[in-house]
Amino acid sequence: MESTAERRRRLLSGGANLDYEFPFRPVRSSGMYMYDAEGKSYLDFCNNIPHVGHCNPHVIDAVSRQMSLLNVSPRYLFDSILDYAERLTATMPSGLDLCLFTCTGSEANDLAYRLARAFNGGHGVLTTLHGYHGNTTFLRSIDASAPGDYSDAPDWCVRIPAPMSSEPHDPASFEVASTAFAGNIDVAVATLAARGHAPAAFYFDSYFCSDGVLTPQATVMSEGLARFRRAGGLTIVDEVEPGFARNGDHYWGFGRLGIVPDMVVLGKPTGNGYPIGAVVTRREIADKFFGNDRYFNTFAGSPVSCAAGMAVMDVIEKQQLQANAKKMGAKLLSALEETAKKYEIVGRIRGEGLLVGVELVLDRATGTHAATETRKIRNELCREGALVGITGPDRKARNILKIRPPIIVSEADIAQFSEIFNRVLSRI
Numbered sequence: 099m100e101s102t103a104e105r106r107r108r109l110l111s112g113g114a115n116l117d118y119e120f121p122f123r124p125v126r127s128s129g130m131y132m133y134d135a136e137g138k139s140y141l142d143f144c145n146n147i148p149h150v151g152h153c154n155p156h157v158i159d160a161v162s163r164q165m166s167l168l169n170v171s172p173r174y175l176f177d178s179i180l181d182y183a184e185r186l187t188a189t190m191p192s193g194l195d196l197c198l199f200t201c202t203g204s205e206a207n208d209l210a211y212r213l214a215r216a217f218n219g220g221h222g223v224l225t226t227l228h229g230y231h232g233n234t235t236f237l238r239s240i241d242a243s244a245p246g247d248y249s250d251a252p253d254w255c256v257r258i259p260a261p262m263s264s265e266p267h268d269p270a271s272f273e274v275a276s277t278a279f280a281g282n283i284d285v286a287v288a289t290l291a292a293r294g295h296a297p298a299a300f301y302f303d304s305y306f307c308s309d310g311v312l313t314p315q316a317t318v319m320s321e322g323l324a325r326f327r328r329a330g331g332l333t334i335v336d337e338v339e340p341g342f343a344r345n346g347d348h349y350w351g352f353g354r355l356g357i358v359p360d361m362v363v364l365g366k367p368t369g370n371g372y373p374i375g376a377v378v379t380r381r382e383i384a385d386k387f388f389g390n391d392r393y394f395n396t397f398a399g400s401p402v403s404c405a406a407g408m409a410v411m412d413v414i415e416k417q418q419l420q421a422n423a424k425k426m427g428a429k430l431l432s433a434l435e436e437t438a439k440k441y442e443i444v445g446r447i448r449g450e451g452l453l454v455g456v457e458l459v460l461d462r463a464t465g466t467h468a469a470t471e472t473r474k475i476r477n478e479l480c481r482e483g484a485l486v487g488i489t490g491p492d493r494k495a496r497n498i499l500k501i502r503p504p505i506i507v508s509e510a511d512i513a514q515f516s517e518i519f520n521r522v523l524s525r526i
């Protein structure tokens with residue numbers, strides 16, 4: 099009989115990757131947990147899509163009520179799209195005052211490039227060395243996170259190191275990191291110029307997740323970004339991973355960097371699983387674009403997607419989840435640091451709020467990546483009932499555990515995760 103793996107290959111092709119080496123088949127989810135058919139629970143410390151908890155009742159209620167009332171494309175008049183845009187922009191620094199809605203993070207990043215090009219007439223793109231921003235043809239061509247034919251950048255794209263390296267000997271001082279970053283911007287702009295390209299945009303994730311989850315010092319990018327602006331480029335901050343109060347101190351990840359981008363890209367957590375994303379930008383940027391171009395997206399900003407987005411923001415506000423992210427983020431970090439004292443394989447731990455990267459190394463002094471062990475630990479964690487992600491600049495090793503629970507996480511959840519994590523490490 100055909101196995102599920104064979105059937106997947108036949109119907110979905112070989113590209114339909116799974117996270118685990120053994121069949122992990124969740125059949126339902128609720129709050130912090132997924133459950134399999136036998137009723138076994140899996141504590142979700144991996145996913146930022148169910149941002150306010152799996153199957154959040156308030157989100158489900160808002161979506162289903164709106165679904166049974168009216169769901170049309172945004173070509174018609176309805177106020178919820180305005181109310182939602184108003185609510186979103188109220189969380190942003192002033193100037194970032196309008197929203198263009200999309201269905202996914204990829205669509206939003208793709209649209210942001212069109213906006214940048216229309217605004218400054220440039221073509222060139224900067225990304226970080228290992229940045230991932232989505233799956234459209236354009237974004238795939240600048241994707242630096244995956245091995246394969248596309249790993250070389252086109253000549254209009256230059257990749258620069260994130261302002262803090264994930265390697266063991268990254269620059270310690272603010273001055274060194276700031277000067278190095280500004281210098282890298284200068285070189286990238288000059289490289290583009292030598293190839294005949296003016297800079298259009300610099301894309302970066304405010305937590306540099308696929309560069310290894312990096313939390314550089316506040317304002318360390320300011321001088322470099324000012325130089326990039328003077329060269330005519332726009333900054334596009336990707337909040338698909340860190341956004342919506344996950345940081346704890348700030349609603350958006352870029353807040354911790356003390357910067358104001360030209361565009362902010364939203365995705366995954368925006369609708370708690372309902373597909374909605376957005377580009378939030380300045381009026382002059384959107385005006386210039388619409389002077390000469392059009393943008394229509396059938397499902398984006400529909401009444402149902404706005405209901406989902408509103409409901410997520412309601413829950414964050416009503417349950418004070420930003421404060422929860424701050425408090426629980428601190429507890430999570432200290433629990434992980436306790437674990438690091440016991441197990442040599444745990445290298446540096448980086449993060450802030452509820453987005454943390456845990457390096458796994460064979461040797462703390464050299465920082466040699468623990469490749470096989472990382473995969474094994476992730477698999478074992480799942481067998482024991484806890485889910486985490488993996489990431490990292492080392493494309494083969496992916497030796498960084500990405501810990502990113504829904505922001506409703508409680509102290510008891512962290513204690514349970516910690517207990518499972520320690521148990522798994524004790525066996526490795």
Ligand SMILES: Cc1ncc(COP(=O)(O)O)c(C=O)c1O
Pocket residue numbers: 202203204205207230231232233303307336338339365366
């Ligand atoms: C940082 C970042 N940007 C953009 C995207 C693309 O979002 P989507 O898969 O919704 O198109 C992702 C998805 O993994 C992401 O992690």
